Each structure stands twice: as structure tokens, then as C-alpha cells.
Amino acid sequence: MAINTDKNLYTVAFAAVMVIVVGSLLAFVASSLSGRIDENMRFEKQQNILYAMGVNENAGKGDVSFVPTNVVEKEFSKYIKEQYVIKGAELVKNDEAYLVDVKKEVAKAKKGEVPELPLFIGEKDGKKYYIIPMYGKGLWDAIWGFISLDSNMVVQGVFFDHKGETPGLGANINQRYFMDDFIGESIMSGSSFEGIKVAKGNNDPLNNDKEDNEVDALAGATITGNGVSAMIKETVDLYKDYLKTIRTN
């Protein structure tokens, strides 16, 4: 028997059935996989934090290489000595600070409320690293990352990532040739917390000048680069009061 697919009743019924089928299928997939996905995301955060303080498997000039997922939890507890949440002038110890949703806290700060800002203190070869999460806006969507500082306010490492920047252009902020340039730059200009700008045409493609608060931009990714500059500046402003207390130079 052929079905008359032009009838209105059939159309409505078809739409209703399809919505139910597709909806339950997606709900089923999402709920059955959510445990694994959450775990993967947790590991990723730990990998990113460790990456920023230089605990990674980078070799030579190659690609970004994280600590492997099967050992990341062990490495994380080995290198990250303390985790805090900064609320106003208060510094609260919190061993799950790395799970704080930085996006929400940055939004709170913009609305004028008091944010709860995560901070990680790592230690490697007797040296202390202060690792700060960042969150900002690129060209198409969110960008985020971590920056690790020593007590002289000199960058020891950064990690950037993005949700939907253009492949081949802005998406390259998570590549080593961009991120490695930040190492050694100071976020200070004299005694003011300046951040680091992603600059076009600063005539320093090898990034020899570490005192200029600038790194060389990515060609074809102006807006993403500006987003990175703004993100660092905003983060430095948010953490300024805390950073003043640990600054030694």
C-alpha cells in the first residue's frame, strides 16, 4: 500500500515521530557517553595546566605534545603543589580549583560581581610557577588558555586553545611556534601590569626583544591575535592584586 505523503496529517505525524526519535537518540548517546567525555575533559585541563608550566613531552621544534593521558593524574598531583580560589582579598585552598568554570567567573567579574578565580602553584626542579587560567574571545568563538609566571612576573610558558577559529589561520594560536614566543616575556612594563600584546609588524619575528611586551602576530589572524592580547590583559587585571603580593622584583 502506497502512503499518501502529501496529506497534512501525515506531514505533522511524520514531524512529530521524527522529533521524538531523533531527540531520544541524541539524549541516549549524550547520557551514555557523558561519563567518558567528562573524564577526557578533566584530563585535558590537567594536561593544559602542566603544559603551561613546562611539564610536557615537546621535542625539538615539533608539535605540541602533552603528558600522556594515562599518567596525567599522577603527574598533576606531583607537580601542582597547591590549588587556590581567589575571592576578593581572600585566598581559599581548594583541591578542585582546576574544575572551576573560568568562563562564568570572568563573566561575573565583567558584571561587577566578585569572581572566584582559580590559581595553581606548581613546583619543578625547586622553582615555583604561578599558573593562571585565561578566557576570552577570538574571531568566531571562545579562546582560552593558561599562563605560568615566576615571581619576577616573567612568562614561563603559555597554553592557548580555541573553539572555532579559522583552520590554518587563527586556529594556529595552539601551535608551538606561536606559544613558544611568549616564554621569557615579562608582563610588566616598569611597575605597571601591562600584559603581552600580539603585535603586527613589530620588526621582531625572532622575538629577540623580551622587554617589549610584544610577540609577533600570526599572518591572516588579526582578530584572533587581538583577542589573545585582550585576554591576557584582562586576566592580568583580574589577578593584579594577588600578583602584587608575590612579586619579588
Place this chain on the structure above:
Amino acid sequence: MALLSKKDTNLITDPLADNNPITIQVLGICSALAITAELKASLVMAVSVMFVLAMGNVVISLMRNIIPSKIRIIVQLIVVATLVIIVDQVLKAFAYELSKTLAVFVGLIITNCIIMGRFEAFALGNGPWRSFLDGIGNSMGYGLILVIVGFFRELLGSGTLFGIPVLGDPIEKTGLYSIGYENNGFMIIPPAALIVVGIIIWVQRSRNPALVEEN
């Protein structure tokens, strides 16, 4: 006996040349411009589209007799979106690294007009096996152009292929760069893709005048 009949073989070979979705039908241009600055991104996009188009074509083809014609576009859209989301979720759970590479492409796959075009033009009127071949053929035709464009844009724009320097180091001035060669920054930005695609169309039509539309 051949694996595929002649008609079936044509479903795969036609879109590679004389009925190419990008250069002849001028579909899928948006993604061809956006993501071809690097060869690797081109390849990833080509493979993802192949998967979604072949699967989607089969699903639509199986449903072709029960889809109400009034809402068929919406149904097609839901099928492709559902497929892409499921693939994305499964990758996030079992191949997290790969899913991160693909994340930026997800939106571009759903809105790729080649996918909707093949659903509408082919899968709604043909059986699943032929629709599957049509999906493979068209995505290969699409991928071929993407890879060609990606090759030239990455080589001329960045001096690399798959991220590996092939012309020397532009900062240390080695290889070709030592005799004054410079990367062409224009090749990195999307308009350059339009020019490369234009040249491909030009070459293709001058080799086969039958493809030139008459006014």
C-alpha cells in the same frame, strides 16, 4: 565480473572531473575558501564530508518513500545535523584528540551545500547503494579540489606542506629564502582560494570546451 557496473562507476568518476561539485556546480565554495590555507585541514575536511555525505545519502535514500515532500528540506537538515552530532560525541568519548581537530569543522560540515544538494538531487530518487556511491564520488570530487587548493596555498603562503618546511626557513633565510624568495602572505587569506579555484575552473574548461555554458 566487474565490482561495479558502468553506470555505478560513473557515479564515482563523474564528480571527479566533468561534474565536479566545486568547479562545475559551484557548490561548497564557502568551506573551500575557509579551510584550505593548510593541506592538513583540507584533508581532514574532505574525509569528514565523505563520511557524512555517504552516510546521509544512505539514510535519506532509505527514507525517500516516507519523507513528506513539504518538509523534506527540514528532514534532510535534521538527518545531517544528527549524524554530525553523534559522530562528534562518539569521537569525544573514544578519540578525544581527533575530536578536537575536527571540532572547528563540525559547523562547516552541517552547512555544506553539497550535502543538502546531493540529498535533494540524488538520494531522494535513488536506492541506498547508488546513493552511497554518489556520496563517495561527490565527496571525492570535493576533496580533490580542496587538496589542490590547500597544496598551492600552503606551499606558496607558508612554504610548508602538512606543516613541514619544504622551501627552507623564512626566518633563518635558508633554502630558497637565501636567494630572496618570500612567502606570499596573500595566499593565506581566503580570497586567494577564490583565485586558485578560478584557475582550476579555467584550466578545466579550456581542456574540455563542452563544459563552457553558452549565453
